[in-house]
Amino acid sequence: MELRQARAFVTIVDEGHVGRAAERLHVTQPTLSRQVAALERAVGVPLFDRSRRSLALTHAGEVFAAGARDLVRRADGVVAATRRAHRGELGVLRIGFVQSATFEALPGLLGPFRAAWPSVRIEVTAMTTLRQSAALADDALDVGLLRPPVSAPDMETRTLSHDPLLVALPGGHRLASRRRVSLADLADEPFVLYGRESGPAVHDRIVGFCRDAGFTPRIVQEAVDVQTIVALVAANVGVSLLIAPTPRTDESAVVYRPLAEDLPTWEMALVWSRDNRSPVLTRLLETVL
Structure with a gap:
């Protein structure tokens, strides 16, 4: 069974008419009829009662309709979530921070980002600058709030404040x-x-x-x-x-x-790896910098 066949079947059930379903799916009526016939062959039982003049489901078709509708809904959800993840609207953002960042820098970073992208899961970990440097280099963090200098190579740095x-x-x-x-x-x-x-x-x-x-x-x-x-x-x-x-x-x-x-003074800086291609990181940088 193919997903397009299940979608065709659900659309016919929703519309109650093969012609209207074909228009909604932007296919010809014969094409849609062939997809349904192929689906019935794959399932091994008739799904529509063709002894009646009006479109009606068999008992097996009614059972199949519930499952097919859920299958199509979940498939659409997976596609939507995948597209959101590609845009950086969904996923995980891993942030390290030095303790002095907890009073201003961390809330100032997370507040606007959380408001803009509430579906992103944020993981925050208190870490020294040395530990953050190692974690950023090992791709164990996406971004760090720390006190430069940073020992790890190939890092981008944006100074957020100069603190006395x-x-x-x-x-x-x-x-x-x-x-x-x-x-x-x-x-x-x-x-x-x-x-x-x-x-x-x-x-x-x-x-x-x-x-x-x-x-x-x-x-x-x-x-x-x-x-x-x-x-x-x-x-x-x-x-x-x-x-x-x-x-x-x-x-x-x-x-x-x-x-x-x-x-x-001491710098408080936002640091990330140039090699990190996370769409969520890109969203963070676009939101707060």
């Missing part, structure tokens, strides 16, 4: 009343910082800024995510230097202050 370094202080800290804080003012403070193993570039750059200010930070606790760092600062374990934007907090617990020094 902020001081995070316990709410009752002696420096909390200042509008700006100098790095030198933190020389004797205990520090809570990102662990180097999870982000060596960020860790080394922050420590380098401190050394340029005349001291090496006394790190009493390391953490892998910004929420933990902020919680430790609130617990008065130490101060920290964090890349903006930062988690919202009650100023009685944690206070953020800009630095007095004019330091280089």
Whole structure:
């Protein structure tokens, strides 16, 4: 049995007339009659009762009609879904993101895309820049929100923001009343910082800024995510230097202050492989860039 034969049969049943069905399918009436005859031979039983003057189904034809209608509907659905997938309106988008992207960059990316293409399934995974670089190179991610530089070759990069370094202080800290804080003012403070193993570039750059200010930070606790760092600062374990934007907090617990020094900022970038031909990725880039 061929799909076109099932479609011809369903159209005849819907129209109740072979001539009207032929017009709807843009074929001649003899052609349509031959398709139905071939279908009956393939099924092995008559589907139409030809002993009557009006068009009527046999009992077997009624059973076949229900299944054939479902078959045609599902076939049409498969074709429609395939075309939508080709246009990037259907499929899966795999996004990696560094934790500092959760406060502005990730919502700013996903909000407009989700509104425009609600049928695309989005898979998001928190990953360091190093892990995202490897995943992008291995085609395990479609796009990354990360802090350059990217070690993987053949990547396209679009900078989304330039983010400054902020001081995070316990709410009752002696420096909390200042509008700006100098790095030198933190020389004797205990520090809570990102662990180097999870982000060596960020860790080394922050420590380098401190050394340029005349001291090496006394790190009493390391953490892998910004929420933990902020919680430790609130617990008065130490101060920290964090890349903006930062988690919202009650100023009685944690206070953020800009630095007095004019330091280089950090890029937040959208990164993807030039070799990635995913239509969904193309839709994302067209929507947000």
